[in-house]
Amino acid sequence: MTMDVIVASAFLCLCGWTALYFTLCRVNRFRSNEWNCRLVTLLHGISAICITTYIGYVDGPWPFDNPGTQNTPLQISVLVFSLGYFMFDMAWCVYFRTEGPVMLAHHTMSILGIVTTLWLGESGIEGCAVLFGSEITNPLLQTRWFLKQTGNYKTVLGDIVDTLFVLLFVVMRIFVGGTMLYCELTSPRPRFFIKCGGVAMYVMSWIFMVDIVRFAKRKSTNWQQKDDKTVAVNGVNEKMD
Secondary structure, eight states, X not given: OOHHHHHHXXXXXXXXXXXXXXXXXXXXXXXXXXXXHHHHHHHHHHHHHHHHHHIIIIIOOOTTTOTTOBOOHHHHHHHHHHHXXXXXXXXXXXXXXXXXXXXXXXXHHHHHHHHHHHHHTBOHHHHHHHHHHHHTTHHHHHHHHHHXXXXXXXXXXXXXXXXXXXXXXXXXXXXXXXHHXXXXXXXXXXXXXXXXXXXXXXXXXXXXXXXXXXXXXXHHHHHHHHHHHHHHHHHHXXXXX
């Protein structure tokens, strides 16, 4: 696949994601712009997870053993598919000013990483692995937001979503991501700036990890306070009985 075809395909994907967003805005006209944008984000996350799972476990090659190999047609397709989405979401975030510098930096690195991989014609398997690791927690993150918007966050379901999100992030972005980075750095095949990009993405994961640790501490404190209140209420009930 030539670069001209890749550029044209990325532009078509950008138009597709944008058209989907405006269609949702029309259909869900009583919902906010962010609601509809997050629906697009949820759809991309689920799609990217499914395709990259197939690439890693079925189509191959195995990313931990084969970094720096030539891109396959399927790898190129999913990277172009996601590039269109990230360009759409980056433009949306900048226009509505909904995200801070850390998230904008993450989007920028994702776009640059995908563009570099497509331009070089190699390291697509690492790009797909990073895409999988980045998007695996996305459905939970969007579900958490929708639960908040509908008033169902402070429930057992909300606690389950938060717990799964934290566990998945730690396992996939920190431990599995760290292993992937080690394989990338020790392999002679990937180019130097691809390795630098891998380090940058892993550092970004740790920046997010700091916020997640703070969130987990707040969440555990809230659970403890709920337990204390429950014990106190039960104690009162026992005395009243």
